Amino acid sequence: MILPAVDWAQPWLAPYRAHGQAVAQAASVHGSVAEALQGARPAHAPVPDFVQQHALPAGQAYEAHIFQTRTVPTRDNLHDFFNGLVWLAFPLAKRRLNELQAGEIARHGVAAVRGPLRDALTLFDENGAVLDAPPALWQALVARDWHTLFVERREWWAQARLLVFGHALLEKLAAPRKPITAHVLLAHEAAGAVAFDDARMAQALDPARLERKPFVPLPLLGVPGWWPGNEAASFYDDPQVFRPLPERGIHGR
Known part of the structure; x- marks a missing residue:
């Protein structure tokens, strides 16, 4: 084959x-x-x-x-x-995900709709990434402040490490396209988990936190050094890919 x-x-x-x-x-x-x-x-x-x-x-x-x-x-x-x-x-992190999935299946069976924990586990396993970066980059990512994240603070990415963990995401990246987006788990929210550290990443996969889906979207081809086209600041002027943070409505809803 x-x-x-x-x-x-x-x-x-x-x-x-x-x-x-x-x-x-x-x-x-x-x-x-x-x-x-x-x-x-x-x-x-x-x-x-x-x-x-x-x-x-x-x-x-x-x-x-x-x-x-x-x-x-x-x-x-x-x-x-x-x-x-x-x-x-990353056998320890994969084993931890599998243990949590199997535990949920044993408790609740396999239904047409997964519960919040199985949803989060599947999302990370298929489409997840881990970012270890200076706090200023974390804050800009959470705020979807793409100009700060990728243009103003561009040189700070030299201090960052980004691990693409999800295997479906790796499959998509075999044919790179600008809209490909990871669901990122920030290392400072991962109990000290550091990208590329299998044991610490496994320890950080806490079910109580994961079921709250603490992931942030990151268009991967925007990462400095990951795609030639993003060397131009205009690369990020694409609201269909680099979307702003959704506005909250009245009373924060």
């Missing part, structure tokens, strides 16, 4: 590059993403086994199956390829 081409030089792929290139090559040889990921799995790391998708029984909840069997059913596509790479790079 040959995966679509991935530009491994892109900055958002830095945490996944070492495993990613090798796994993609192995998948092209062996014809199986699961087999390629399994071959890259460290022998003594808290990473589950990767198995073919047909190992997931019909009607069985995916997250519950992973929790019960410590195996990850994997399809031969880019989405599951990136999911596997995140497991390899």
